[in-house]
Amino acid sequence: MSVIITKQLAKAYIDGPNTIHALQAVDLEIAQGEFTAIVGPSGSGKTTLLNIIGGLDACTSGQVFIDGRDITTLKDKELTNFRLQHIGFVFQAYNLIPVLSARENVEFIMLLQGVDKKARRQRADELLLAVGLEGQLHKRPAEMSGGQQQRVAVARALAAKPRFVLADEPTANLDSESTANLLDIMARLNAEEHTTFVFSTHDQRVIDRARRVITLQDGRITADVYNG
Amino acid sequence: MVLFKIAWRNIWRNKLRSLVVILSIVVGIFAGVFTIAFSYGLNQQRTESMLRSMVSHIQIHHPGFVGEYAADKTMDNGQVQQELERLPQLEAYTKRVVVQGLAQTAANSAGVMVQGIDPVAEATVTDMHQKVISGSYFDTKSRNPVLIGTKLAEKLKTQVGKYVVFTFQDKLGEVVSARCKVVGIYKSISSKIDETLVFAQIHDLQNLLGMPSEFHEVAVVMQEAGQARTGAAQLQAALPSLTVRAWQEVSPELGYADETMSSSLFIIMGIIMLALMGGIVNTMLMAVLERTRELGMVRCVGMGRVKVFVMIMIETALLSLIGGPLGLAVGASFSAYYGKAGIPLTGFDQGLEAFGISNVVYPVITATEIMQVMAMVLATALLSAIVPGIRAIRLKPAEAVRAF
Structure with a gap:
């Protein structure tokens, strides 16, 4: 079953006298449990595609269906709530809340969802255990390495039990060991819990681990390859 | 609750910046509260001094006497005394004869206002008997004894034991003169009073003016200054042929100062708050800018x-709510301390005296004003x-x- 479907998705920016076509007629289906990398050179439209699928940006034309629901018709408030309930985000720069501990960062999403304290704490601890940070619950981001922070970010993205996780260049700031660790964790969560992951990346190490690689060039899908 | 936790922790992310903002709020509010307390204290002292030394709480006159000082516009006992004694909040009253005239010595002359008073009754209404700095309050052995102020004594180049000639019109409009002995020199809180007001004994002045049992003015003191308006209204109803005025009408500048003090001080406080608001807004805009990615x-x-x-x-409100109560507490504590100890304004004595203000100011601030300032702090916090x-x-x- 497809979790994400885009139909004739297009995004154009006006830049003075020029119109820049960031995305053009993108038709895409991503099924439940996929581990997909969207690749392409800078300016190919990877981030724009992720933003539109994630409900963070509006398309110029076309449709985006998440679990059959066209999110391009949603208003800002509905989109905010939709993101909260259905989409997990992992950012290149981790973007944890610096004044909260690892556990509190993970709990934060569930707090917005209105999950009660006991359930929040239990799930946060389980997720931090799953990403190998069981001993770091009370540490604040500044007290953790980049790799550890990104693992907290993954735990946070999963805390809301999203339909899929969008990860924008998640390994761009990580060393090889941290990248390998993070990919192991995400691959395991994908395999064990069938969590759908969609990455935008330049990183060959991520591309090598992805089971599907979609290549974008000048806003169009130029290749869509399933790895063995 | 978590929003509070995040906001609270965010405040301390940049400790120095937050502390500078909090400190400026503390100083601003302290300055505002202390200014309010100081000004209220100053005004209250001035009002009380003026009431106690001269104006009293209520004055009763013949309608034609008010503003004209016509010697023939008199009252007599009878109904006035009866009605006064019916007043439940009455503390004391005294009768006066008041006449404008000229004081002369060999050295100089000056326009004066002579008040004929009953020294014993007057002492229950005003505190002039405590202001005598040379001679005595009234030496009844002397003929036509008078008390004059220091400024007048200087102007007439006279002193205790010397004589001053007073000239004025009697009840019938005839010019009369009297040679009076200076038995005392007083120094009141106002240099203007010291220069123009002369006290004589009421029966001396009544005889000179040809009105042995009549008088021009009744000065009344109530238990509280705040009872003046109701007391005056009650007396006016009972004495329709006379003019009964509360101190706010007798001395409108005192009443006006009292009424406008509150609003003008809150305008000052508003300006302080506006300045603080600028600082808070700037700090928080910086904080938002720094946390763009996080937001x-x-x-x-x-x-x-x-x-x-x-x-x-x-987060913004917390900054103000840490600084606000601290500033209020410091301001209220300072005001309370100096409310007892007083603030000596040495060097400003002469200027203050001209306005009828003592040179030691006792700041006053009430819980109501503190609550109002607190409300302004809250409003500033939310607006910021x-x-x-x-x-x-x-x-x-x-x-x-x-x-x-």
Whole structure:
């Protein structure tokens, strides 16, 4: 079953006298449990595609269906709530809340969802255990390495039990060991819990681990390859 | 609760900056509260001094006497005394004969206002008997004894034991003169009073004016200055042929100062708050700018605009709410301390005397004013949060999350 479907998705920016076509007629289906990398050179439209699928940006034309629901018709408030309930985000720069501990960062999403304290704490601890940070619950981001922070970010993205996780260049700031660790964790969560992951990346190490690689060039899908 | 926790911790992310803002709030509010207390104290002292030394709480006159000082516009006992004694909040009263005239010595002359008083009754209404700095309050052995102020004594180049000739019109309009002995020199709180007001004994003046049992003025003191208006209204109803005025009408500048003090002080406080608001808004805008990525992230993951706005609001309000009560506490403590110890304004004595103000000021602030300032602090806090809050919710999540 497809979790994400885009139909004739297009995004154009006006830049003075020029119109820049960031995305053009993108038709895409991503099924439940996929581990997909969207690749392409800078300016190919990877981030724009992720933003539109994630409900963070509006398309110029076309449709985006998440679990059959066209999110391009949603208003800002509905989109905010939709993101909260259905989409997990992992950012290149981790973007944890610096004044909260690892556990509190993970709990934060569930707090917005209105999950009660006991359930929040239990799930946060389980997720931090799953990403190998069981001993770091009370540490604040500044007290953790980049790799550890990104693992907290993954735990946070999963805390809301999203339909899929969008990860924008998640390994761009990580060393090889941290990248390998993070990919192991995400691959395991994908395999064990069938969590759908969609990455935008330049990183060959991520591309090598992805089971599907979609290549974008000048806003169009130029290749869509399933790895063995 | 978590929004409070985040806001509270965010305040301490940049300790120095937050402490500078909090300190400026403390100093601003302290300055405001202390200014209010000082001004109220000054005004209250001036009012009380003027009431106690001259104006009293209520004055009764013949309608034709008010403003004209016509010697023939007199009252006599009878109904006045009867009605006064019916007043439940009456503390004391005294009768006076009042006449304008000229004081002369060999050296100089000056226009004066002579008040004929009953020294014993007058002492229950005013405190002039305590202001005598040379000679005695009244030496009844002397013929036509008078008390004059220091300024008048200087002007006439006279002193205790010397004589001054007073000239005025009697009840029938005839010019009369009297040679009076200076038995005492007083120094009141007002140099203007000291220069123009002369006290004589009421029966001496009644005889000179040809009105043995009549008088021009009744000065009344109530238990509280605040009872003046109701007391005056009650007396006026009972004495329709006379003019009964509370101190606010007798001396409008005192009443006016009292009424406008509150609003003008809150305008000053408002200006202080505006200045503080500028500082708070600036600090919070900086904080929002610094946290663009973080705010972008919370919006991305599903935190609504209202919650983001509330979070910034709480943070801004907390800054003010830490500094506000501290400033209030410091201001109120200083005011309470100096309310007892007094603030000597040495060097300003002469200027203050001209306005009828003592050179030691005792600041006064009440719980009501403190609550009003607290409400202003709260309002400032909430208003200061609006601009940074709007800035935060206007961030575009997808762009903000990648900001550097």
